[in-house]
Amino acid sequence: MAQEIIDKKTLDHLAELSRIQLDSDEEQKILKDLQEILGYFDLLKEINTDNIEPLAGGTIEQNVFREEDVKSEGKNLTDQFLEKEDNYLKIPPVFE
Amino acid sequence: MNFTIKNFHKGLINREFKASEVVEDYYQTIEEKDQEIGAYLSLNKIDAISQAKKVDADLNDKKEIDILAGVPLAIKDNILIEDQPATAASNILKHYRASYDATVIKKLKKVDAVFLGKTNLDEFAMGSSTETSAFKKTRNPHDFERVPGGSSGGSAAAVAADLCVAALGSDTGGSIRQPANFCGVVGLKPTYGAVSRHGLIAMASSLDQIGPITKTVEDAEILFSAIKGKDSLDATTVNLANKNSKLKIEDLTIGLPKEYFEEGGLSKEVAEAMDEVINNFKKAGFKIKEISLPHTKYAVACYYIIMPAEASTNLARYDGLRYGQKSKIKNQKSKLLDAYVDFRGEGFGDEVKRRIILGTFVLSSGYYDAYYAKAQKVRRLIKEDFEKVFQDVDVILTPVTPTTAFKIGEKITDPLSMYLSDIFTIPVNLAGLPAISIPINLTAKSSNLKANLPIGFQLIGKPFCEEEILNIGKNYEQFFRNN
Numbered sequence: 268m269a270q271e272i273i274d275k276k277t278l279d280h281l282a283e284l285s286r287i288q289l290d291s292d293e294e295q296k297i298l299k300d301l302q303e304i305l306g307y308f309d310l311l312k313e314i315n316t317d318n319i320e321p322l323a324g325g326t327i328e329q330n331v332f333r334e335e336d337v338k339s340e341g342k343n344l345t346d347q348f349l350e351k352e353d354n355y356l357k358i359p360p361v362f363e
Numbered sequence: 364m365n366f367t368i369k370n371f372h373k374g375l376i377n378r379e380f381k382a383s384e385v386v387e388d389y390y391q392t393i394e395e396k397d398q399e400i401g402a403y404l405s406l407n408k409i410d411a412i413s414q415a416k417k418v419d420a421d422l423n424d425k426k427e428i429d430i431l432a433g434v435p436l437a438i439k440d441n442i443l444i445e446d447q448p449a450t451a452a453s454n455i456l457k458h459y460r461a462s463y464d465a466t467v468i469k470k471l472k473k474v475d476a477v478f479l480g481k482t483n484l485d486e487f488a489m490g491s492s493t494e495t496s497a498f499k500k501t502r503n504p505h506d507f508e509r510v511p512g513g514s515s516g517g518s519a520a521a522v523a524a525d526l527c528v529a530a531l532g533s534d535t536g537g538s539i540r541q542p543a544n545f546c547g548v549v550g551l552k553p554t555y556g557a558v559s560r561h562g563l564i565a566m567a568s569s570l571d572q573i574g575p576i577t578k579t580v581e582d583a584e585i586l587f588s589a590i591k592g593k594d595s596l597d598a599t600t601v602n603l604a605n606k607n608s609k610l611k612i613e614d615l616t617i618g619l620p621k622e623y624f625e626e627g628g629l630s631k632e633v634a635e636a637m638d639e640v641i642n643n644f645k646k647a648g649f650k651i652k653e654i655s656l657p658h659t660k661y662a663v664a665c666y667y668i669i670m671p672a673e674a675s676t677n678l679a680r681y682d683g684l685r686y687g688q689k690s691k692i693k694n695q696k697s698k699l700l701d702a703y704v705d706f707r708g709e710g711f712g713d714e715v716k717r718r719i720i721l722g723t724f725v726l727s728s729g730y731y732d733a734y735y736a737k738a739q740k741v742r743r744l745i746k747e748d749f750e751k752v753f754q755d756v757d758v759i760l761t762p763v764t765p766t767t768a769f770k771i772g773e774k775i776t777d778p779l780s781m782y783l784s785d786i787f788t789i790p791v792n793l794a795g796l797p798a799i800s801i802p803i804n805l806t807a808k809s810s811n812l813k814a815n816l817p818i819g820f821q822l823i824g825k826p827f828c829e830e831e832i833l834n835i836g837k838n839y840e841q842f843f844r845n846n
Contacts, residue, residue: 281727284723285720286682287711288705293716297720301717301721304667304721305724311737314658316740319744321743322746325555325556325599327601343446343460347686347687349692350684356685358702359701360699
């Protein structure tokens with residue numbers, strides 16, 4: 268295997284950024300898989316991409332504008348909330 | 364039964380049967396066969412039958428009906444139908460019910476199509492075998508030991524096993540074409556922007572497209588015509604003028620990209636099948652030309668940077684609080700962040716976690732330029748490869764996958780080998796092009812192939828030239844149905 272690209276510390280940080288809890292088995296498996304996948308990405312290093320504009324996607328690269336109007340869709344949207352008060356989503360405290 | 368859209372419609376208007384009878388028959392077949400196949404995640408019997416009865420009543424009243432009226436369809440479970448489940452095969456959406464119709468569903472409701480139920484997929488459409496579904500395995504109707512492909516495996520299996528007349532899937536890197544190919548049915552991935560993505564549970568927004576999975580190319584054309592078009596709710600959609608291209612075979616040149624045949628790791632049976640297809644096209648009078656798409660070998664790496672980056676962003680909205688979560692917050696004293704981490708840790712499966720973390724990595728400070736920005740540049744090179752060859756050829760012919768359907772369990776523990784199985788379908792999404800996968804009729808008199816499992820080929824078209832690949836496909840189908 269090539270050099271280690273992700274170590275456990277980086278993975279912990281990424282899991283935290285991703286808001287995902289990983290148990291230690293999952294951690295080991297993901298670490299191994301990511302090492303392999305990122306190693307495969309090294310292939311891209313052989314292409315010279317100087318002066319190439321990044322392509323963000325889409326077939327037609329143009330901006331589209333429309334009038335800002337409120338369309339109320341989703342009658343049962345708030346029924347899906349775990350907890351609500353009146354028509355607001357009730358969440359646990361953000362700070363202690 | 365084994366209805367196509369075309370012959371269902373014909374039988375219906377000739378009053379050979381009622382739409383509601385056929386719908387009931389499909390539910391009967393589903394009850395008998397789907398236990399084993401596992402194509403559906405949920406059924407919508409009451410609405411489907413009442414919808415079919417409406418079509419029957421319209422016919423009794425001598426009203427004109429649309430070609431899709433009463434047609435029993437299966438819908439991939441990442442496409443929203445109001446008040447129906449839309450789980451994306453994930454535990455985090457297990458109890459969610461859609462609060463609105465996707466634009467494609469709105470369009471199909473307008474022409475009185477019938478939705479039998481929602482079909483299985485890889486969790487959030489992340490996979491190539493439907494094995495990452497949180498709820499069940501789907502089996503390939505041609506061999507129950509094998510995968511139906513993915514991520515639209517449920518839709519492809521439902522069409523192949525005649526558990527519906529036709530289906531909708533979604534395709535981000537091959538998720539319509541690859542399962543269609545494994546199950547021996549037709550799958551069309553439209554040009555990016557041809558079909559609205561509003562109401563499709565997003566995976567990678569710059570790559571996703573909804574498209575039909577059908578029994579014939581003609582049916583794919585009918586379903587595509589019904590769902591395409593500009594939508595104010597998806598800013599990337601465009602209005603397609605009907606080009607009305609006349610198919611003159613002697614004028615058309617088909618390109619064969621040498622990289623797909625030389626470096627793609629084709630199995631012997633797929634290579635032989637492609638030889639036969641190429642010969643058939645020659646016999647039918649098409650000009651064949653070898654072309655080169657030099658950046659092909661970078662497509663999988665490029666895709667597996669861009670797609671997880673977009674997916675990690677799109678899936679950030681699943682916080683466990685807003686989309687029908689039933690389990691309570693474990694510790695009433697816990698803070699919001701703890702709740703997020705708990706719900707997402709439990710709600711997402713392995714492949715989804717892997718891609719979210721991979722996507723977060725390639726977007727994170729210090730790695731962004733080396734991975735994400737680099738991949739976006741390579742994406743342009745891949746798109747330019749296609750633009751160049753389309754100056755010389757009208758369509759491109761390739762295999763759909765390097766092998767036929769693989770065994771359940773064969774690749775699920777090795778993500779990279781699973782990713783590499785999409786090598787021929789991924790470049791199409793990166794370049795935003797339309798492509799169709801069409802099965803080879805292995806029972807045709809002219810065929811010398813001895814394959815046990817379905818094999819097909821892929822036709823890639825110029826942007827918004829669906830009509831061209833559909834016409835060539837129809838031509839192939841008609842020619843070799845009778846020969």
